[in-house]
Amino acid sequence: MSVGKLFIGRKVRELREANKATQAQFAERIGISTSYLNQIENNQRPVSATVLVALAEKFQINMSELSSGEGDRLLSALSEALNDPVFENLAPTAQEMKLVTQGAPNFARAFIRVHQGFRRNSEQLASLSDSLGRSASLAETTSYEEVRDFFHFLDNYIHALDIEAERLAAEIGLGEADSYSALTRYLKTRFQIEVRWAPSENDALRRFDRSAGILSINRYAPPATRDFQIALQIAQLHARQLIDLIARDANFRTVEAAEICKIGLQNYFAGALLLPYGAFLSVAKTLRHDLDLLAAWFGASLEQVCHRLSTLQRPGNKGIPVFFARIDRAGNITKRHSATKLQFARFGAACPLWNVHEAFEAQGRIIRQLAETPDGARYLCLATQVTKSGAGFHSPQPRYAIAFGCEISYAHAFVYADDLETSGRTGFAPIGISCRICERLTCPQRAVPPLMRKLHVDHDRRDVLPYTIEEA
Structure with missing residues (x-):
């Protein structure tokens, strides 16, 4: 088994602390010296295959979870932030960035958030015209990006919501193309809500009259959109407490961000309800991820299918x-x-x-x-x-x-x-x-020069680009 150079000191330390063991006790249990464990926890030495196997056997953990993709995503975001010209001559090495993302991930996220704020403010100042009214949109953009990062760093998989959506799908008989009748029947019997067609083609996709108990759906919406909007209404009613809890625990900086997140969580539940995890994963494997066939099987849109495939990250049963x-x-x-x-x-x-x-x-x-x-x-x-x-x-x-x-x-x-x-x-x-972070020196489609590279302009020669990029 080859694991490469795997630095997972923080995860090993968290596992030891969760088991209330000293370094000496923990090292003895997995068959290594205390000094080696100390070096692992401080990311001074990588974890060997033997240690990984011992961790899996002694503590019943999934080895793939110890090296999840979150580190790659965090490292990519940190690397891009540090490529900003403002950090010229200060950029750390790749190994230093790995040590930060693996050993102090919250510090890396805080740095990325600070850089995002700096970039937004800089871009806004650069684009200001005579009117200063544009600054009113800054908070909305900030909230939206904060929510997008929330889903991004959770691997786009919300375990509690996914499990509950799959349970409810089995209860009401979802998992194949004809979902409309099951969805409308559940709304009627569980919440006394009647689904009707909206009277006008210009009406909203979905409009809920709480007092009358009527959910109006645009009659011209495609079947996949229609079903998704009904499932989203079920998410608001059935999973409201769970969604509120997840949004609250995320500790967003503004109420606006929390409300935007709730919409995202409702959408997540709706997608997981119409495309329940186990059934969808099984069919996807059988059909070898043929997107058109998957869409036809579940009565979903191509976009819904692609989005759902990107969420199949359940521990122990990943797609x-x-x-x-x-x-x-x-x-x-x-x-x-x-x-x-x-x-x-x-x-x-x-x-x-x-x-x-x-x-x-x-x-x-x-x-x-x-x-x-x-x-x-x-x-x-x-x-x-x-x-x-x-x-x-x-x-x-x-x-x-x-x-x-x-x-x-x-x-x-x-x-x-x-x-x-x-x-x-x-x-x-x-x-x-x-283009701003791509290191390819001769790309004919380059729009802007790469950051952190010097340019050379030759007035006696012109190629596709009006400059050449110096080697690092």
């Missing part, structure tokens, strides 16, 4: 780790999550070489790409366009591109890789996270 993002035509990432090493830019647009941008030109098709990031990691990338259909000719129909994929080592579990050559090093497109 394939995937990344998922939704991007608008301007390149804004409106949804994002990654259980892989691939992380999305927090500032600026996504890499223009990523196939997600081509999805707007390939309506109705799932396009594929083999891609490699600057760190050498390789991925199977899928992209497709989705349209939020409205009612009638004059209704707006916003379009998005969905990005979805996995590390190449998992590609065999996806039907989309069947005729692709995934074993070699050729055929992989070079992509990055965003």
Whole structure:
């Protein structure tokens, strides 16, 4: 068994303290010296395979949980923050950043939050015109980002909500395409709420009249959207106390952020109710993650299926780790999550070489790409366009591109890789996270120079870029 250099000192220390053991007692139990344990807990030495096995056997823990993807996500966010020019000549080494994220993760999160505030304030000041009224939107943006980070660092999996949604799905008979009748019957029998069609095509997707006990659904909404809105109403009623507790324990800085989080938790419960964990994971494996077939099986939209696949991170029963993002035509990432090493830019647009941008030109098709990031990691990338259909000719129909994929080592579990050559090093497109932190020196699609690199301008020569980037 190969574990590489695994520094998990904080987790080992927390495990020892949870068992109320001294270092000497704990070291004896797992068969190592006290000095070795002390070095492990202080991240001075990595954990060996032998120690990992001993921890798993003696304390009945899942070894994969000791090396969860949270560290990679936190390290990626910290690395991007420290690439800001304001930290020029002060950037720590990769090993130093690993020590911080593994040994003091709350300090790393606090640093990232401070940097986010600095960036927002700087960007706002830079874009101020004659009117200072724009500053009123700062709090909303801050709250939204805070909530997005809450889900991001929880691995986009909320265990208590997922378990309860799966239990309720079994109780009311959900888990296949025809969910509408089961959902409406449950609302009627449990909460005395009647589902009706909204009288106008211009009405909201969902409108709840508490006093009358009537839930109005837009009759022109697609079936998947209709069912999701009913499930969301069930989330508000059935899981209200649990959702309130989770939002309260998150200790958000503002009431606004807590309320935004509750909406996210309601959406999470609704998705987990319509696509219950065990059944969905089993079918996904059987169908080899064919997105269209999964959508048809469960009566869900393609976006709902991709989003649900990104949440399959239940301890002891995890799905394939995937990344998922939704991007608008301007390149804004409106949804994002990654259980892989691939992380999305927090500032600026996504890499223009990523196939997600081509999805707007390939309506109705799932396009594929083999891609490699600057760190050498390789991925199977899928992209497709989705349209939020409205009612009638004059209704707006916003379009998005969905990005979805996995590390190449998992590609065999996806039907989309069947005729692709995934074993070699050729055929992989070079992509990055965003131009501002990408280290590729000769990329012809570069929009802005990389941070922390000096530029050279030759007035007697012009290539694709008007400058060359000096080597580190």
